[in-house]
Amino acid sequence: MALIRWDPFREMSSLQERMNRLMSDFRTRTPWTEEELAQGAWVPAVDIYETKDSIVLNVELPGVTKEEISLEVKDNTLTLKGEKKMEKDVKEESYHRMERTYGSFMRAFTLPNTVQQEKVKARFFKDGILEVMIPKAEEAKPKQIKVDVG
Numbered sequence: 001m002a003l004i005r006w007d008p009f010r011e012m013s014s015l016q017e018r019m020n021r022l023m024s025d026f027r028t029r030t031p032w033t034e035e036e037l038a039q040g041a042w043v044p045a046v047d048i049y050e051t052k053d054s055i056v057l058n059v060e061l062p063g064v065t066k067e068e069i070s071l072e073v074k075d076n077t078l079t080l081k082g083e084k085k086m087e088k089d090v091k092e093e094s095y096h097r098m099e100r101t102y103g104s105f106m107r108a109f110t111l112p113n114t115v116q117q118e119k120v121k122a123r124f125f126k127d128g129i130l131e132v133m134i135p136k137a138e139e140a141k142p143k144q145i146k147v148d149v150g
Contacts, residue, residue, distance in 0.1 A: 042084065042101035048109075055115060055134040059107070062128035063087075071132065073117045078109045078132070114139070 047058040059080065061069070069082040086102040111117065115134045122132045 042103060043105055043107065044080075046107060046109075054136055055111075057109070057130075057132040057134075058125070059130040059132065060128065061130050064128065066124055069130065071120075071122050073111070073120050076111045076113065076117070078111055078120070078134070080107045080109075080130075080132075081105070 045060045049056055064082055064084050072079045083104045084102050111134065114137050116137055119135045120132065122130060125131045
């Protein structure tokens with residue numbers, strides 16, 4: 001029986017190859033079934049950030065008009081509903097490939113108690129971005145304290 005010297009770098013290389021293969025498989029598979037794609041299951045991407053005065057949501061809604069969107073605040077929950085409709089200029093049987101998704105969507109976000117729910121504002125931004133501004137309550141805003149020199 002021959003002895004084989006153990007090489008930890010060979011083991012790491014093998015592990016890395018397996019992980020790369022796993023991630024490659026994961027990226028190439030669609031998370032939706034064919035039926036869901038046909039029905040238009042999609043969820044718009046959202047960025048959420050905070051400023052000194054408010055919490056801001058930027059929602060990607062390309063191809064969606066303001067008439068196709070519903071925004072509601074109730075019980076510390078912000079609910080965004082809408083529908084992205086398929087363009088009727090091209091007949092469905094004329095497509096060679098269809099990767100964009102269409103259909104109804106709904107996103108719900110729990111709001112902290114430190115916001116003014118009745119003053120939420122939304123506006124369409126450039127390139128189909130919906131900006132939702134949720135003002136903070138006065139007591140939640142940071143306060144500047146002046147330090148006196150004695």
